[in-house]
Amino acid sequence: MVDYFSLKESVLIYLDRSGGLQKLAEDCKQLNDPQQTEAVYRFCVCVNPSDVIEIDPELGDCVLHDPLKATALFQSVCFLAIRTLSLVEKIHTKSQVNVVLKLTHLPPFPEYTLDLCAFPRSYGPMKPVFMEGVVIAMTRVTKYTQGAKFLCINEDCPCSTGFHHIRVHVPGATESATVRNDFSCIVCSSPLREDMKFRVLGDKQLVELMHYKAMDVLRAHQQSSLRYQSVTLFLRDELCNSMRIGQLYSVVGIPAHVHQWPHITWSIEANNIQPWESEYPHKVSVNLQELLKATAGSPWRFSAIIAHCFGLDVAPPGLYNTLKLCLMLSLVQTKVDVKETFHSLDLLVITTDTLIIDR
Incomplete structure (x- = not known):
């Protein structure tokens, strides 16, 4: 039979050694706003499975094979720390502490x-x-x-x-x-x-x-x-x-x-x-490089051929080349500001009415 008290003690030792308790105290300082009252308060806890196994193999096994049970153990210890140290007065029950375990890595084994x-x-x-x-x-x-x-x-x-x-x-x-x-x-x-x-x-x-x-x-x-x-x-x-x-x-x-x-x-x-x-995404096929050399005399020929081949299986040949080209450019776009890429939207439209695409 698993000794839950022993597992909670191991959780407390790990949080103390890894700096988790200090981070918990710092996170709680941001929750003491009297105007902010919620049912659940979320706390992220970084867990290194290797360090946990060194402290307590049973706890390490729980983290790697039963994440819900491990989360409940960390939740119980974090709630006890919050109440004992009076970090957040608005937390009254253990259910209000929502602990999310962030594993730093996993053992390099097939399972x-x-x-x-x-x-x-x-x-x-x-x-x-x-x-x-x-x-x-x-x-x-x-x-x-x-x-x-x-x-x-x-x-x-x-x-x-x-x-x-x-x-x-x-x-x-x-x-x-x-x-x-x-x-x-x-x-x-x-x-x-x-x-x-x-x-x-x-x-x-x-x-x-x-x-x-x-x-x-x-x-x-x-x-x-x-x-x-x-x-x-x-x-x-x-x-x-x-x-x-x-x-x-x-x-x-x-x-x-x-x-x-x-x-x-x-x-x-x-x-x-x-x-x-x-290096995989940066390698370009030999055929594509040869095509680029063969069409180097025209600024549009390479783009037109690639756009035609890109949508050959999803649209009739010779149609919607502008749409195909826009889709292809959207997939390979690169910008300095990474955040800008999240405002793009890729669309694939198949229709017999070109007016709909123009609009």
């Missing part, structure tokens, strides 16, 4: 690596994995519910006031898992109603990640029978707008099944993102 070329098709343990891939699409930043407060409709119940019923987002959960109207009180089983003024919103962005070998089509290599399946990556809060289309990244995240009847799709809840330095 912690997710190969997008051999993406799993069955259920597996909900544990952090490491993957590498190229961004092929991304959405704009939208809002999601970080946390919400619910009250019991029974006025005689102690849960009709206070912060007894708090729901927060967990990796792999949908919006309906956090906010619904069919929750019941754990004390009297009466229905719960949300206290809307305490809802906490955060930023969310969806990114499509593909294995870099799928980009071989741009090198004019002979196509094989392999089919590369992309995976949806969820970026939340501080990770939003940290990726660019066409760039390679190393990602630490938690895979989860998203149930959308009648389909079951895979998604990855991103935990940490690092750009992947590689």
Whole structure:
């Protein structure tokens, strides 16, 4: 049987040695504004699995194989520290402390690596994995519910006031898992109603990640029978707008099944993102270089041929060349100000009425 007190003690030792307690105290200083009252307060804790294993192997195993349980342990210790040191007077219950563990890395073993070329098709343990891939699409930043407060409709119940019923987002959960109207009180089983003024919103962005070998089509290599399946990556809060289309990244995240009847799709809840330095995106095929030399006498011939080939499979030949060229330039645009690239929008339009495209 696992000794939870011993695990919490190990968490406290790790936070003390890694500077996590000092960072927690600094983060709490920003939450003492009397005009700012929320149901949930979010704290990011950087965790080095190697250092945790040296302190307590059981805790290290929990961090690597049971992230929800590890999060609950860190949440309990952080709440105890906040209450003991009186860091934030507005935090009354442990549920108000929303701890997000940011893993610095994972062990370099196959069981912690997710190969997008051999993406799993069955259920597996909900544990952090490491993957590498190229961004092929991304959405704009939208809002999601970080946390919400619910009250019991029974006025005689102690849960009709206070912060007894708090729901927060967990990796792999949908919006309906956090906010619904069919929750019941754990004390009297009466229905719960949300206290809307305490809802906490955060930023969310969806990114499509593909294995870099799928980009071989741009090198004019002979196509094989392999089919590369992309995976949806969820970026939340501080990770939003940290990726660019066409760039390679190393990602630490938690895979989860998203149930959308009648389909079951895979998604990855991103935990940490690092750009992947590689020469691959900068290598240009020999055929493309020869084409550039052959059309060097005209400023438009190379662009026209590339635009025609680029959209050959999605539009009739000889049509919509301007649209194809705009799409191609949008995909390869480079600017000094990285933030400007997030305001662009790539569109693919197929129609028989050219007036619609002109407009």
